Amino acid sequence: MGINFRTETFRDDFSFRNSPEHIRRFPFPFHEDSYMYAVNIEPHVAGPAGSVLEHPIDVDEHYVSEMADRALVLAEDPLRCQSLPHMTLAGWDLLELLMTAKAESYPEHFSLTRDGDRWHWINRPLGIDQKFLFGDLTTLPYGPMEYITRQSQGDFCILDQRDGNLWMDAGIVTTQADWSLDFDIGMNFFEWHAPVPLAHEKGIFTRALKFLTNVQQGKPARRLNWTMTINPRLDTSPENYHKWGPDRATVTPENVGQKVHLRVELQSFWRLPRSNALVFPIRCYLIKMDELVTSPKWARRLHRVIRDLPEELATYKGLTRYRATLVEWLARYDDGTPTSPGFGPE
Template sequence: MTTTDHVRAPLHERIATFPWPFPARHYRYSTNVEPALQQTRTSAGSWGGRIIDIDGDYHDELRQRAAILHADPTRHAVLPHMVPATWDAMLLVMRELAADYPDSMHLQQGDDGSWTWRNDLLGRQHTFVVGDESTLPTSPLLYIGQQVQEDLVLLDQREEHLWGDAGLVTFAADWSMNFDVGMSFLQIHGPVPRVHEEGIIPRAEQFLMRLQPGQPYRRTNWTMSVGHRLDTSTETYPEWGRDRRLLNRDDIGHRLHLRVEVQHLLRLPGSGCILFLIRSYMMSLEDLATVPEWRAGLASVLQELPQDMVDYKGLTRYRDDTVAWLHAAG
């Protein structure tokens, strides 16, 4: 499947539930963490009532994930000491799905301690015993990760720091799970401008280490991508990097997309690790511009964005043309 073959959910649905990331008409890095499960109003609708979001792109995005994993199994990485946490994460995700989508997702514990999971959307059902991988067709993180649209990262907490020691990430925005696995939280965020000088990453790490089970939090992040391509990992840079160089003014409206990540942060009750869920949403500028407040807001954010942040987000070549296009679209 090419990056142009996706079968999308209807535009009105995508606009109504799009997680607009800009509360103001300027942007700076911040922890911007808030309690999860709060419905957030936008100029076009609302988002955020669930931790795991199943929408009209569900089957398409899972097909993309399966193809990526088939081509590159290293997108799934688990250090040996994190195996118990992967079971913990799988059960938490299953519980969330069963609670929020009871018509299609079902989790039941048997009298013998085994569990039965049924996903009617995918026609899957398995009975498994926690800790016994022979009772699942794949490892726990791989099993549940192929049934949600979110990427999953597991952070271990030791030596007074967090460590990215496991994950299943097929839709990374210019980073690599396989490269980052085993790194500390501070090392993972090393390339991001301003956040170290301003102490944002150490504060974020301290906040995360105080998370309690049953108290989920979330934040948003954003960037821009050429083409509707969720997989912009460093592994595939030769494929998508050239798109930035070839973008021209006439293509901006339909080829350039605002990409927004909704990141959920949850302390796992059994292992004590932190589950980091990353759901990526994309909208072309011509679709986004149908909401006047979004068109004007994005133009203002991009125009005011400091140059080092423009460079880091890969916007240098087309920032000015994009601002001009957004103004003209009004």
């Protein structure tokens, strides 16, 4: 049984919705009733059937529409996809990783046939049938990273590893939570995380870097991160902040359920075989408050997390303008009963 791909938008009329099955599989990021930064990195091993962790690279009902949105962003702003000259080999590594993972997990939608360097890729949902020579730039319409990430949900950063550090030397970033690839490209791990409050003092990045530089091929790792977004907008870039920022002033008690979205990033980390680079897919999942509160446990817990969030974090995540309205709305779904441990809906 294949995926039923939705036709929907992440801008203008914002027709994005989650089906009931996709609400149940949403990667809810809070395992307890409060939140603070932690080095919450774990092995990226297969999760339960039907969950976003069932396959190493998740493809869901929003795939086709997300790829259409990415194409719009890149047409408006080509600087969202950049690769420093030494990163081409890592781009081929990434192309191999994503093509083989998709073809293996979703054979009804994707297929890859390899005869030495002669590869044949079929992407049925996007109507792509491409024969090319692996390693030969002239046989693809884009560079290898851009080619395959125009067909893969989520942002991708490719990190070069040298001098005991990780360097943001390539990436495609069109669904980001307010950071600029154009500004951060070429920075090391500490530099591009420099604006994050509180976490440096807790030693989070020092420990995370130590873990990440030791990620081995075939043993990927993952973590969840989260923020909130007004309207189901994928492109919440700083580049366009002056266009989407006003949305934050439009939240009212009447429209919280439809306008306010929890935005969860499933970040994973993979060692690439030829380049020894680390690829860092940042997959974004959105859920409306009306959808989220169909799970009473998630509703109670989110209320407590947002209500008790430290002020610096609320500011950094951009919640300030509508936090009170949101907390008041969520309070209606919190009867004070305990929540069970763990991420699941019940």
